[in-house]
Amino acid sequence: MHAVDAPRRPRESRRGLDAVAAPRRPRESIKQIITPSSRAGCEAIVRWLSYVPATANDLKPGMLAPADPVDRPVTARPPADGSPYDVRELLDNADGTGLFDKGSFTETLAGWGKTVVAGRAKLGGIPFGVISVETRTVEAVVPADPANPDSRESIKPQAGQVWYPDSAHKTAQAIADFGRGEKLPLMILANWRGFSGGTRDMYDEVLKFGAKIVDELTRYDMPVFVYIPPKAELRGGAWVVVDPTINSDFMEMYADPESRGGILEPPGICEVKFRSPDQKKVMARTDAELAKLLAQPASAERDAAVAAREAKLAPLYQQVAIEFADLHDRAGRMKAKGVIRDVVSWEGARGYFYKRAARRLAVDALAKGISRTGGSLADATAKVEAFCDCDWNDDDAVLSYLDSHAREAAAMVDEAEKEALVAKLKGIFAGRADAGALVAAAMA
Secondary structure (H helix, E strand, O other): OEEOOOOOOOHHHHOOHHHOOOOOHHHHOOOOOEEOOHHHHHHHHHHHHOOOOOOOOOOOOOOOOOOOOOOOOOOOOOOOOOOOOOOHHHHOOOOOOOOOOOOOOEEEOOOOOOOEEEEEEEEOOEEEEEEEEOOOOEEEEEOOOOOOOOOOOEEEEEOOOEEOHHHHHHHHHHHHHHHHHOOOOEEEEOOOOEEOOOHHHHHOOHHHHHHHHHHHHHHOOOOEEEEEOOOOEEEHHHHHHHOHHHHOOOEEEEEOOOOEEEOOOHHHHHHHHOOHHHHHHHHHHHOHHHHHHHOOOOOHHHHHHHHHHHHHHHHHHHHHHHHHHHHHOEHHHHHHOOOOOEEOOOOOHHHHHHHHHHHHHHHHHHHHHHHOOOOOHHHHHHHHHHHOOOOOOOHHHHHHHHHHOHHHHHHHHHHHHHHHHHHHHHHHOOOOOOHHHHHHHHHO
16 A cells, blocks of 8 residues: 655656656556555555454454445446446445445555456445456556666556456456455455456467466355356456356355346357357248248259248348357356355345345354364365254355354353364374373363
């Protein structure tokens, strides 16, 4: 984090700033947060600390009573026509109609990898790491090389909804900060059409940074919610990178009814799976006029009529095929295929994800406490499920049961630790005639 005061340089010292450090350089360099003064920098540090757990040993972040109602609808929406928009307005805005608590979103690394928006926010008082996608075209600034007097600063346009090398690197770095450094649950608002594939991007190691995203998600040991918001789509290699099977213990994927998801977009899948020969077979089977022509004896006149009819029908059949492929990419079909956990409407996303996150944090904290004594996290979660005498699929019921049986839950973790210690001592004293007495004395 850096506090940057307004530069005061004499006019003559500005010669050659392109090659060294222009006054605007701090806004475009790789810094977590830029503040106008040292006082603002201290305030930013204190605000940052409000997102993280009290100690490094805490199994879940601190939760404050929310000032923003958890069950209020999220009314800030993308434009109905699908035009580019500022995703920050959907996260948190002055009207308090965004997904997260009003005034809680703090963006970091804003001047780097601008096609990705990363930061921290709170939902119902629960701190989250947030990664979302810029839909507008942005400019990437490549600074001049100070060692080369002939070099100049260059500005490259970058399209929205695309991972470039810098924004992929930023995504991986943000995930590492949220997970290993701060132990925050993670919300990914997925709206990517894929990775940039130009030659320059390959030289700039876009594939390496894409793989680094997967590595960081694999290591993430807090709840991760991948949510495809309305008017958004998740395509190509971007889907592969955030697929919940990467880390099934902690990752879950959701989609809004108006979202789309699939490796190829509908026109692309039709070009592969429904080419001209396939179209002609369907036309012959479903169009009465074409079937009548094909039933006639072969002749040049008939073939010309068939070709004319097929040419006339082709746009219609192509349009129907694209619509059919689009149906496959919708949220209902994604849930039916098991690639998402649930369909969540944008308006009700606050309440849904608050309850889901609170439940996951409570259950995971108990499961981690048990699994630290030995065994897998899945086995520990099964013990917590057996402990909860309620509907395991009802987040409200599980939260209520754990709140009302907090002492018993803590005792369950203590008992697991005691059993693990006894087993360890038995292993140490194995083969001795007085092993039982030694273990009892050690546990006394």
